Amino acid sequence: MANLLGVWERPDVDTVSRELYLGNRMNGSKVIVIKAPGVTGSNGDLDRAKISGMLSLGFGKLTGTRETGEGLARLFARDARIGVKINTIGGRTISTRPELSLSLAELFIKNGWPERNIVVWDRTNRELREAGYRLSDRPTGLKIFATDTAGAGYETEIISHRNIGSLFSTIQTNFVTASISLAILKDHGLAGITAGMKNYFGAIHNPNKYHDTHCDPFIAELFESEPIKAKHRLSILDALVVQYHRGPSFHTQWAEPCDALILSLDPVAADAVGWRLIERLRSKKGLPSLKEEGREPVFLATAQKLGLGRADSDSIEVIEDEL
C-alpha cells in the first residue's frame, strides 16, 4: 500500500491549510444551502453538470470568491492531501452519492490539485461497492477505497480523548492532511440525525460503542479528537434525497427529494441547519419533532460547548441560493 499511495508516511500537520481554514472561520458561522430543482432525474440519476454547478456556486458563496479554484485555494493548500470522507452504510439507496463525491474530486482536479492527492473513502470496500463506487488505488490517480483495504487498516495504538478510546483509520491519520466530511443527511433513531460530524464514526474501529445516550457526548468528543479536529476543513451535506424518519436505513415512504447541498466551514452549524431541514420535513408530513420523540440531536449543544462551532440558530447565517 505504501507504493500504491506514494505518500503513505505520516504527514506533518498541514499548517497552511489549517490557517486558511481558521482564517475563513473567523467570518462566523455561515451555512450555504444550494438548491437545484431537477438535479435528481425521474429515474433517480443525478445530473452531473448540475451537481458541479451546485458545488461551484456553494464554494463561491462560502468563500466570497468568483472563481471556484480561488475559493478552494482559500481552504486547501495546493499540496494538501485531501480526504473526502463519505457515508456509504445505507447502500445504493441512501448513501453519499458517487456522482456528488466524484464531482467534488473533479472540481479539485480541474483547478490544479493533483488527483493522486485526493482520496474518497469510507470504512469498508464492500459498502463502497454497494453504494455504487468503483474502487481505485492507482498511485497516480484519484483514490477510492476503504479502511479495510490491504495495507491501510486501523492504527494499532488506541487514541484516547475524553470518553473516546478508538483506533483511527490510517487513511485519516497517515494519508489525509485536510479532510472534508461529505455526509448524507439522515434521520437517526439514536442520535436524532446523522450528518457531517457523525460521519467520522466511520473513521474509527468501534463506532458501536458510541451509540448510548443519543450518541452524546461521543459525536462531539470524537470530532474534538486530534486526528479529526486538526484536519477537518469543510462539511458538505448531501441533502439531495433526505431520509427524514426511521433512519438511518432507507424507507421509501419517508425519503423526500430536496435537491439540496449544505456547505459550511462550521461543522456544528452545518449539522444544525441539516437538523432544521429534517424538522421542516417532519412537520410538513405531520410527524412529531425529534424533541417530541425524545431524540433531539443533543450532540450539537455539546459540540457548541466544546467550542467546535455554533448550534444556536441566532448565531448561524444561512445563505440560500438556487442554481
Next chain:
Amino acid sequence: MKRRRFCETLAGTGFLLRTGAAATLARAWDFQDIANLSHVEARYYKKHPDREIECLLCPRLCRLGDKERGYCGVRQNDGGTYYTLVYGKACSANVDPIEKKPFFHFLPGTDAFSIATAGCNVNCKFCQNWQISQVRAEQVPHFDLPPEEVAAAAEKSRCRSVAYTYTEPTVFFEYMQDSAISAHKRGLRNCVVTAGHIQPEPLQDLLKVVDAVKIDLKSFRQDFYRDYVRGDLQPVLDAIRKVSQTKVWLEIVYLVIPTLNDQKEDIRSMCRWIAQEIGLDVPLHFTRFHPMYLIKNLPPTPLSTLESLRDIAMEEGIHYVYVGNVPGHQGENTYCPRCRNTVIERFGMQVKSVSMSKGACRSCHNPIPGVWA
C-alpha cells in the same frame, strides 16, 4: 485459518497452544471478509415495525434499525432479522489450566479447552483482552470451529471441560449454547467466564447446559459501572444471585484497581452482600490489576491492598478468599476453614499438591465445596 488447518495445528502440537490469547493478538487488525462471518439468526430478540429489532440478550436492550450493529459489534440487523456474525467463528482457541480462568474449586489441575469470538457487550476501560473484545467481528482473525468441532477438539486435547472465555461469551451466546450441548454429549463439562451482564431469560437457559460460571464483579458501585464499564451493576448482582440458586458452580472475581474500586468500605459492603445473598462458600478472588487499554496511568495493584481486602472478606466470614495474579502468594492456596490445613497448594496456575479426599479436608474431613471430579 480454515478449520482443517487449525485442527492439524492442534494435532501437531499435542496440546495446542498454552499461551492464552496472545497468539491471536499480534494480527488482530487483519481484516476478515464480512462475507465469511456467520449469518445465524439470533435467539433472543424482538421484531418491531419498519425492520427494527430489539436485542433481548443483555441489559442494554439495543434497538436497531436495518443494517445496524449492536453495542457488542457482533450482532447485526439485516432486513429486520437479527443475526449473530460469530457463530462457529472462533478468534481464540487454547488449552489452558482451569486455574487461569480462574476456577479454584472446579476440576483443579485439569485443562479447559478455551474458546472465544470477537466482541463484548460492555467496554471496560481496563480490559485485558481489548484487542479481541473491543472490536467488530470482521476486525479480528478467526477460523471456522463449529460446536461439534469444539467438543471434538477438547476431547482430543484431553481437556475435562470447555471454557467460554477471553472476551464476553454472552455475545456469542448461540455458539456457546450449542457447543456446551455438544460437549456434554462427550462427557465434558462447560464453564463460562463472564461479566454477568446478561438478561434473566438467556441466563436461565444457559444454566441448563453449563456446569460452572465465574462472574467478574467489577465494583460494588453503580457509578463505577457507568464510568469505567459502560454497564450497570444491578444486572450483574442479579446474575450472581441467579447462578447461586442453581447447582451450577459459581466463583466471583474482583479485579482491584488502585484508587478506582479499592475502597475498603465498598469491599466490606460487597462482602456482606455476598455473605447474606450468596453464602459463605462462594470462592472470591481479589486479582491484581495491570495497566492496560484505556487505563495506563495507574500502577499495578499493591500487594498490601490485595491482602487487606482479603482480610476484610475473611473478617466478614467468607471461607475461600484468594489473591490472584501474584504467583507464589499464600493467598493462592485453598485452606480448610475448620482446621486451616492447606488442602490445595498452588503456584500461579499450577496445582502443586492436593490434600483432599472425596471432596473433604484430608486432615479434619471437613467437606470443601466445589466440583472435584
